[in-house]
Amino acid sequence: MSNAPEADLNTKSISIRNIGVTFKSEASDAVEALCPIDLEIPAGEFVALVGPSGCGKSTLLNVLAGFIPPSVGTALVGDDKISKPDIDHGMVFQDYALFPWLNVLDNVAFGLERQGVGRDEREARALENLDLVGLKDFAGKRVHELSGGMKQRVAIARVFATDPSIILMDEPFGALDALTRRFLQHQLLAIWQRNRKTVVFVTHSVQEAVYLASRAIVMTARPGRIKLDQKIELAHPRDFSAADFRAYEKLIYDQLDEELAKTFNLEGSGGTFRD
Amino acid sequence: MTDGGITAIAADGSCLAAVEDFLGRAGRAEPTLRAFTEIRPDRLRADAHALDALPTPKRGPLHGILLAVKEVFDVAGYVCGWGTPIHAGRQPSQDAAMVAKLRAAGALVAGITVSTEYALSLAGPTTNPFDSTRTPGASSQGSAAAVGAGLVPAALGSQTIGSIIRPAAYCGCIGVKLSWGAIDAAGSMPLSDAIDHPGIIAADPDIAAAILKLLAPQLMTPPAVKLPNILVLEPWHEAETAPEALAAVERATRVLAEAGTSIQRMRMPDWIATKEERVLDTILAFGVAKHHGEDYVRSTAHMSDRLRDYVVRGRAVSQAAYDDAINEQDRIRQTLNAEIGDGVAIMPPTTGIAPKLDAGTGSRAPQRLWTLAGLPAMTVPFGRHLGMPLGVQAVARHGQDARALAVIGALYGKG
Numbered sequence A: 001m002s003n004a005p006e007a008d009l010n011t012k013s014i015s016i017r018n019i020g021v022t023f024k025s026e027a028s029d030a031v032e033a034l035c036p037i038d039l040e041i042p043a044g045e046f047v048a049l050v051g052p053s054g055c056g057k058s059t060l061l062n063v064l065a066g067f068i069p070p071s072v073g074t075a076l077v078g079d080d081k082i083s084k085p086d087i088d089h090g091m092v093f094q095d096y097a098l099f100p101w102l103n104v105l106d107n108v109a110f111g112l113e114r115q116g117v118g119r120d121e122r123e124a125r126a127l128e129n130l131d132l133v134g135l136k137d138f139a140g141k142r143v144h145e146l147s148g149g150m151k152q153r154v155a156i157a158r159v160f161a162t163d164p165s166i167i168l169m170d171e172p173f174g175a176l177d178a179l180t181r182r183f184l185q186h187q188l189l190a191i192w193q194r195n196r197k198t199v200v201f202v203t204h205s206v207q208e209a210v211y212l213a214s215r216a217i218v219m220t221a222r223p224g225r226i227k228l229d230q231k232i233e234l235a236h237p238r239d240f241s242a243a244d245f246r247a248y249e250k251l252i253y254d255q256l257d258e259e260l261a262k263t264f265n266l267e268g269s270g271g272t273f274r275d
Numbered sequence B: 001m002t003d004g005g006i007t008a009i010a011a012d013g014s015c016l017a018a019v020e021d022f023l024g025r026a027g028r029a030e031p032t033l034r035a036f037t038e039i040r041p042d043r044l045r046a047d048a049h050a051l052d053a054l055p056t057p058k059r060g061p062l063h064g065i066l067l068a069v070k071e072v073f074d075v076a077g078y079v080c081g082w083g084t085p086i087h088a089g090r091q092p093s094q095d096a097a098m099v100a101k102l103r104a105a106g107a108l109v110a111g112i113t114v115s116t117e118y119a120l121s122l123a124g125p126t127t128n129p130f131d132s133t134r135t136p137g138a139s140s141q142g143s144a145a146a147v148g149a150g151l152v153p154a155a156l157g158s159q160t161i162g163s164i165i166r167p168a169a170y171c172g173c174i175g176v177k178l179s180w181g182a183i184d185a186a187g188s189m190p191l192s193d194a195i196d197h198p199g200i201i202a203a204d205p206d207i208a209a210a211i212l213k214l215l216a217p218q219l220m221t222p223p224a225v226k227l228p229n230i231l232v233l234e235p236w237h238e239a240e241t242a243p244e245a246l247a248a249v250e251r252a253t254r255v256l257a258e259a260g261t262s263i264q265r266m267r268m269p270d271w272i273a274t275k276e277e278r279v280l281d282t283i284l285a286f287g288v289a290k291h292h293g294e295d296y297v298r299s300t301a302h303m304s305d306r307l308r309d310y311v312v313r314g315r316a317v318s319q320a321a322y323d324d325a326i327n328e329q330d331r332i333r334q335t336l337n338a339e340i341g342d343g344v345a346i347m348p349p350t351t352g353i354a355p356k357l358d359a360g361t362g363s364r365a366p367q368r369l370w371t372l373a374g375l376p377a378m379t380v381p382f383g384r385h386l387g388m389p390l391g392v393q394a395v396a397r398h399g400q401d402a403r404a405l406a407v408i409g410a411l412y413g414k415g
């Protein structure tokens, strides 16, 4: 599991050095979304990020993707400072973000065109990656003809196709049905084991974190900081019901529950209905 | 309230007229009843229009039947929000298997009905059609209220503890929870795979039978027996049963005896009475944590304390403890199958009439065991107390749903 990646694979480390984000606007008070944090992620590691809603997980991913500049600190991919979006940093969002005017194949091939890959190879690679997510037969379909789950699979195929050195995934499977989710977890694991991409994966499923990741990070309630940094030393394929799997889950829950309790104490139980 | 003589199709025979009639009645009832989360007149009219255009030979067995659907079942294009603000915008793109089957037979989706939070916790705004200061029961509360008020002849509900039988009885409806595993549950919100039961609430036995024949044809071809032997089951649970609820069962017993069935008394084995609640709770909590634990992490602030409690307790259930509970469930099922045999047990579906709204949604004790054991359980309205409906619950052994349905049919309209 901790095998070093082979030299010819495109995978890079991520260094997060004192990264903090405060959102400022004229209309309202400044929001500190992320406390300055430090995190070293070696190339080929699969990191799962768990934490209460609003603790800054998406903000951190957006910094790593180059979409928002940090208020303080520096982030590096390999030796390069992140300063702008880069197709080499593949990002899968919660809600697909496909181009509705392109068909499925062209959506997946889109990034390859920007990388200067020739037409035939583009199509071949797009098809290969559609196959990985079980959608090869849908290559010619329009995006609006797909269900939400299928759209998300296209978004995943699109990122895989560009062979990025790091993959950032923000709750990629959260909205999928259980079967599709299990299937894509398998595919993602297989790809990760084969290519040793560095993956940062945000999830609200502790089970998913323990199932996939080589390292799990629990963040505190906003402003987020790192509360638990835990290596998951279980061989793949992992068994949900095994005692050691459950022990990792418990370790994470114990830390997470303290933070969740803070969020509902603040907001009340939120029910609008009578009991 | 159900005395209006509901027919599927209006006097002129058109589905469109039936839909207009429904919309008018729903418009008048809904301000107090609050059974529906969503009614879409435009879509309903379009669907009715399409049905009216079908030539007679192409019309299905449920042609024009208005069906209300509990928000835990997927209906394409409607908001099916599981009774929680966490899924308030949830809009499935496909119909649940049950919904698809019934629509293919000509049923019209009248609208989506209120469920309690995850069909388990906080009650929705629905009131009882017989007295708006009382609860309609839970969790299929919108479905039962809509049928009980005579707005629709049938509705879909689901039961993981007592969520079909209790509201159906409180609202003066027939409620049917078939043998576990009889209905394809695809496209419905899961709580626990081991005890989830989709089912129906209906205004009369004919509508119920017509729907069940489509949903579970394998169970609905009754053997050519008249009425099965009746086992009168004394309530075994701690929750106290009101005298009027027991009296309704005694009256039902006389009706059945006059129809020529043999009557015996049945007592619940003590070990089952002591255990059932705990076994079900373990299975349910494990399932809730499995299916909704992620919602807890994502949106804790929008969950009721009670639901959080299920999640946290369910996470702590080890696989071994869960397997033990499943083994106990199986032992209970086998024992009850043997005790009931070819007979049908009858008992009160609830501990009494619907409580006042501020007193909760009523006791689950008389419904719970049949959910745990996966035996077919049904309720039929039978008499009134203080103007509120009472009922009789009939239970058969697993797979003998048609026997229980025969008893329901024999009691209907005789209360």
Ligand SMILES: Nc1ncnc2c1ncn2[C@@H]1O[C@H](COP(=O)(O)OP(=O)(O)O)[C@@H](O)[C@H]1O
Pocket: A023, A024, A031, A032, A033, A051, A052, A053, A054, A055, A056, A057, A058, A059, A060, A222
């Ligand atoms: N563009 C923005 N402007 C102002 N506040 C923001 C912005 N984006 C996020 N926030 C706030 O920053 C905090 C962290 O947000 P986010 O990173 O999305 O959390 P998470 O993904 O962990 O749920 C939240 O309080 C959120 O409201």
Ligand SMILES: [Mg+2]
Pocket: A057, A058, A059, A170
């Ligand atoms: Mg986020």
